[in-house]
Amino acid sequence: MIRFPGRLACSGALSEAWALPFYLWGETLTGIGSPEENKRLRGVFFDSIFGKHNGWVCLAFLPAADRKKFREEYYRYPEETSQMLDAVEANLSGNNIYFCPQLLSEKRRQKQYVSSTPNLWSDLDFCEPANLLVEPTVTIESSPDRYQAYWVLDKVVDVDDAEDLSKRIAYKHADQGADRTGWDLTQLLRVPLTYNYKYNKLAPPVVKTINFNRTRYRISDFEEYPKVEGYAYVDVEMPDISEYPNADELLDRRRLQLNPRVWHSYSEEPAEDWSGVLWNLHLMLLEAGYDRNETFIIVREAKCNKYVRDGKSEKLLWKEVVRADTKNELNLRLIAGIGDNEDSQPLLSDKERSKLERDPDTFIERFQQWARSLGDAAPQYHQAGAFVALSSLLAGAVRLPTSFGTIIPNLWFMILADTTLTRKSTAMDIAIDMVMEIDPDSMLATDGSLEGLLTALSMRPGKPSIFLRDEFSGLLEMITKKDYYSGMPELLTKLYDGKMQKRILRKETIEVREPILIFFAGGIKDKITGLLTHEHVSSGFMPRFVFITAESDINRLKPIGPPTATTTGSGDAIRNELMDIFSYYRKPIHMTVQKTAAVLDEPMKFEAELTGDAWVRYNILESDMLSAGLAMEKPDMMTPTYDRLSKSILKAAILLSAARQRSEKLVVEEIDIIRAISYGEQWRTHANEVMINVGKGTYERQLDTIVRAIERTPGVTRSKIMQWYHLSSRSASEMFDTLEQRGAIKRIRAGRTETFHSLR
Numbered sequence: 120m121i122r123f124p125g126r127l128a129c130s131g132a133l134s135e136a137w138a139l140p141f142y143l144w145g146e147t148l149t150g151i152g153s154p155e156e157n158k159r160l161r162g163v164f165f166d167s168i169f170g171k172h173n174g175w176v177c178l179a180f181l182p183a184a185d186r187k188k189f190r191e192e193y194y195r196y197p198e199e200t201s202q203m204l205d206a207v208e209a210n211l212s213g214n215n216i217y218f219c220p221q222l223l224s225e226k227r228r229q230k231q232y233v234s235s236t237p238n239l240w241s242d243l244d245f246c247e248p249a250n251l252l253v254e255p256t257v258t259i260e261s262s263p264d265r266y267q268a269y270w271v272l273d274k275v276v277d278v279d280d281a282e283d284l285s286k287r288i289a290y291k292h293a294d295q296g297a298d299r300t301g302w303d304l305t306q307l308l309r310v311p312l313t314y315n316y317k318y319n320k321l322a323p324p325v326v327k328t329i330n331f332n333r334t335r336y337r338i339s340d341f342e343e344y345p346k347v348e349g350y351a352y353v354d355v356e357m358p359d360i361s362e363y364p365n366a367d368e369l370l371d372r373r374r375l376q377l378n379p380r381v382w383h384s385y386s387e388e389p390a391e392d393w394s395g396v397l398w399n400l401h402l403m404l405l406e407a408g409y410d411r412n413e414t415f416i417i418v419r420e421a422k423c424n425k426y427v428r429d430g431k432s433e434k435l436l437w438k439e440v441v442r443a444d445t446k447n448e449l450n451l452r453l454i455a456g457i458g459d460n461e462d463s464q465p466l467l468s469d470k471e472r473s474k475l476e477r478d479p480d481t482f483i484e485r486f487q488q489w490a491r492s493l494g495d496a497a498p499q500y501h502q503a504g505a506f507v508a509l510s511s512l513l514a515g516a517v518r519l520p521t522s523f524g525t526i527i528p529n530l531w532f533m534i535l536a537d538t539t540l541t542r543k544s545t546a547m548d549i550a551i552d553m554v555m556e557i558d559p560d561s562m563l564a565t566d567g568s569l570e571g572l573l574t575a576l577s578m579r580p581g582k583p584s585i586f587l588r589d590e591f592s593g594l595l596e597m598i599t600k601k602d603y604y605s606g607m608p609e610l611l612t613k614l615y616d617g618k619m620q621k622r623i624l625r626k627e628t629i630e631v632r633e634p635i636l637i638f639f640a641g642g643i644k645d646k647i648t649g650l651l652t653h654e655h656v657s658s659g660f661m662p663r664f665v666f667i668t669a670e671s672d673i674n675r676l677k678p679i680g681p682p683t684a685t686t687t688g689s690g691d692a693i694r695n696e697l698m699d700i701f702s703y704y705r706k707p708i709h710m711t712v713q714k715t716a717a718v719l720d721e722p723m724k725f726e727a728e729l730t731g732d733a734w735v736r737y738n739i740l741e742s743d744m745l746s747a748g749l750a751m752e753k754p755d756m757m758t759p760t761y762d763r764l765s766k767s768i769l770k771a772a773i774l775l776s777a778a779r780q781r782s783e784k785l786v787v788e789e790i791d792i793i794r795a796i797s798y799g800e801q802w803r804t805h806a807n808e809v810m811i812n813v814g815k816g817t818y819e820r821q822l823d824t825i826v827r828a829i830e831r832t833p834g835v836t837r838s839k840i841m842q843w844y845h846l847s848s849r850s851a852s853e854m855f856d857t858l859e860q861r862g863a864i865k866r867i868r869a870g871r872t873e874t875f876h877s878l879r
Contacts, residue, residue, distance in 0.1 A: 151211075151325055157312050158204045164311050164328065165203075167257065168269060169196055172235045174222025176203060179307050179869075181215040183316030183323070189870035193226040207310055215316050217307035220269065221278075231394040231425070233304045236281035239270040239288065239341075242301025242308065246292045248330065252343045258330035259308070262315045266329075267308050273335040277438055278304060280338060287344040300865050300876050357437045358412045366420040369413050376492075378403045385421045393425040401443030411444040464747065466740060466800050471793045481794065482509065482696060482778045489689040490549050496542035497669030502798070503532040504550025506665075507585075507639050508697060509774040511554045511561050514583045514635050516704040517777050517785060519727040519769075527617050528770040528777075529583065529637050533591060533664040535644035535809065543641040543669075544589050551587060551639070556694060557701050561585050563636075569607055573622055573629045576614065581633040591640035595650045608660035611638070615663050644668055645820050648812035656756045656813060662763035666805040670827075703781045725785045727773050732789040737772075740796055741765040744803075756810055764806060768792075768799040822854060826863050830877040837873040 151157060169176070176196045181189045194203035207216055224234035238256075243266040248258050255268035272281075285302040293299045309315065314323040363369075370377070370385065384400040400421060404414045415437055418424060426436045467475075486505035491498055510530045519526040536543045554561055563575050563584035576584060588594055598607050613620060615638070620631040655661045705722045729737070744765045748758035772795035776787040812823065821844070828843065829835055841851050855875070858864045865876045 151312055151314075154208050157211075158208055161204055161207060161310065161312055162200060164257070165196070165200065167271060167331075168220055168238055169222060169235075170237050170271070171197075172222055172237050172275060173197070174224060174234045175226055177219040177223060177226075177228045177307075178203060178206060178310075179217040179219075180210050181217070181868075183213050183215065183320050186868055187871045189868065189872075191228065193223070196222060207313065211313060213316070214314075216310045216313040218310050219305060219307055221281075221304055228305045228307075230278075230304045231392075233278045235275050236278050236304070237272055237275050239272065239281055239285050239336075240302075240306060240308065241268045241285060241288045241292075242298040242306065243268055243292065243296070244298045244301070245296025247295070250292060250295050251288075252291070253336070253341055254332075254334065255330065256332060256334050256336075257328060259311060260327045260329045261309045262318060262324050262326075270341075271335050273337055276338055277435065279438070279442060284338065284341055284344070287341070287347055290347045291344050299878060355437075355441050357434060358415065360412060360416050363412065363416055366417045369409065369417055373407055373409070377407055381407070384423050385417065388422045393423055393428065396423045397421070397425055398439070398443065401440055402447055405444055405447040411440050414443070415440045464743070466743065466796050466803070467793065472797075474790060475794060475797055478790075481775060482700075483775070483798070485696070486693055489693050490546070492689060493549060494542060494545050496546040496549075497536070499667050499669055499801070500534050500543055500546035501549070502801075503534050503639075503665070503667045504546055506530050506771060506774065507532055507637065508550050508554050509700070509778055510637050510770075511583050511585055512558060512697060512701045513704055513774055513777050514637065515581055516722055517725045517727055517773060519729070519773055519787070525617075526766070526770065526773070527635055528773040529615065529617075529635050530767060530770055530774075531615060531638040531640075531664045532667060533638075533640045533642065533647075534667045534669070535642055535647060535805075536668075537644055537670045547587070547589060547639060547641055551585070553694060553697065554585070557698050558583075558705075562587065565589070569610060570622070570624065570629065573610075573620060573631055576620075576631045576634050576636065577629050579634075580631075581635065583635045583637055585637045585639060588638070588640040591642040592646045592650060595642075595647065599650055599652070608655060608658060611636070612658070612660050612663060638664070640664070644809070644812075645824075648809060648815060649817075649820060651809075651813045653756060653814055656810065657759060659759050659763065662760040663767075665764070665767050665802050666809045667802070668805045668808050699781075700778055704777060725777070725783070727776065727785040727787050729787045729792075730789060733772075733787050733792045736789050736792045736796075737765075737769055740768065740792070740799075753810070756813065760806055760810055761803070764799060764802060767802070768795045771795040771798055822858060822863075825854060826858060826877060829864055829875045833876050834867075834874045837875070840875070 152160075165176070174196055175193045178192045178194065179189065180192070192206060194200070194206070196203070210216060219228055220238055220240045221233045222235040222237075223232045225232045241255075243251075245265060248255065248266055248268060251268065253270065256271040257269040259267040259269075261267050282302065282304050289297050289299055289302040291297075309326045311326050311328045313326050315326055316323045318324075364372075366385075370381075381400065381403050384396050384403075389396040397418065400418055400423060401414060404417055405411070409417065418440065419427075419433060419436060424436065426433065483502060483505045486508070487498060487501040490496070490501035490504060507530065510528055514527055514529040517528055519528075534543045534546065551562070561583055563579070563586050564572065565587045567575070572586070594607075598605070610620065614631070614634045614636040617634055620629075620634065622629045651661060704725060707722055741762075744761040745758060748754060748761035751757040769792075772787055772791040773785075775794055776791040777785055779791075780786075812820070815823070825840060825844065828840060832839075837851065837855070840846065841848075846854070855864070855866060855873075859866050862878055865878055867874045867876070
């Protein structure tokens, strides 16, 4: 049984037409009557939707015979209501007729011109209205078994609040058929008592109103609708900024670290798109390290402050800053992979996440925070660098005996980028330079043949050895195309596992004992996935890597400048912490050789031990990961990937435990496993992204490129995409049709213009 929140009685703020008996609504809004009756009833509908507010109403007409002749007309509400209703009636025959359910400040259907949001809206599509958690004020049947809904509010709310709540409604009911993209402020919905020519041009169905009542709602009535990622509660009290420095002083503090675009946005009025420029300024300031109060002080003085231009309250600017702060936190979580895929089950419970939140500061976070201050590399890359640093310094001394053999915490990471703007090489250098300062002997090679690699390892038994490969695609191409390198994946796999290797050559025999190989690789994502084959995955070679992916973001761009006290001081603290870890776990023990009385210094070996709770939690993880791998579309690829990822999570837990304690008895506790799993959730997201692209041909990769472009630029036009990717009309049509049929994009036609939105 559907439970609806308590309704508010009508206070008379809406049209007196609300006083019509309810049975009359159901009878008269389901069929086309006389022009006079149609006009009266549509007037009642618009009065109920817009109330007594003012603004421009956008009507849109799409001829059934020629979709290229789409046009929009604007009418001042309520002064020009009669002319608007006459226009609907005059175009009734042969046209699909739509309207924007929000009032506009100008004759332009763009978000920045939405002046009033007296209602919430949803394009329910196939979702049955009975599935809704809150009964709509108005329910429309736009065609048989397809629906739209409106919830009239008791007062006008902030435009972003209304849009966010409409998004929550759409996402909640998406699995039941609701249009996941039907929540934006400029959405066009059908006018009641018009014809829908979309599916049947000869006998078009009537757009009917099947439910009409007097209910008006508060925002709080929709609390049952869950938040979606990016939703922000913005009813936060404005800060007292009287004790803060002014905007110029705040900017001067970080002037050498700020993205150059900050200065343009702050000091120059935008030629157009004030909303976009202001929003990007929020994000750039927050990314630079300003808190929300400091960001508010700066943007209120910025030349791009549209709220000053429009004479609106500062409270609206503050709400936008709060919303941007939430978005910035989400960006940091997404670029680090937190949040995982919608189709993936979370690996941690809410209770376990609460445990982590009580003590969020670890060496990994401290390293990331310091490394981020050095440049504009993707933050998730620094997480890989932190683990490589720990693995390089600890893998030779720490090990975990198990019933299946001894586990050495050597981790392999591969960081993948879409362009050089992600600064993968920079991130790798930051980590490796730090390691080299502490243990300069740990670097093995950046290139070399099979024999060269084995020869170097043969002289380093039991010592961690870093194989750094900035551009892994070159090595992978040789492995794939040259017979001489054909055995390298198997060799590297065995070295990862610490297996003894023996290679007999014409003039010598190379024997490798106790190898501890740490592979740190980078590459361009599309190039790597294009070279990978199913054999590379199913053999277990590629699953041994932990993948980290990132996309370029110009808003993170930082200028080159001198080092600051913050960066150098934090760097010293990180270096000292790593040196302390290294010194403790690599301290030598003195061994006397019998008969010779020679004394040898050998590093101590620390055997880790998992508590009972830690073993139970890890075994649950491994079982869940293997079950998920077997249930996925490509179990032959995902099962070995998830199996090895589980082992990498266990290795990470050993490293985290060693980094937080100095004890001869190294105990890995349940909290170490839980914390490692929290990183593993991120790694699983990146692994999925890589594995689904393995073996894709040029055409498939081009499709992915187009989808990503649409994701980054919602509403991008067909012509823009054709220009960006040099597509012919024929190839563009084929690609757009393919993506639309796969459910990856949504195409919106307006006259001769086509725009696209991502559905991923």
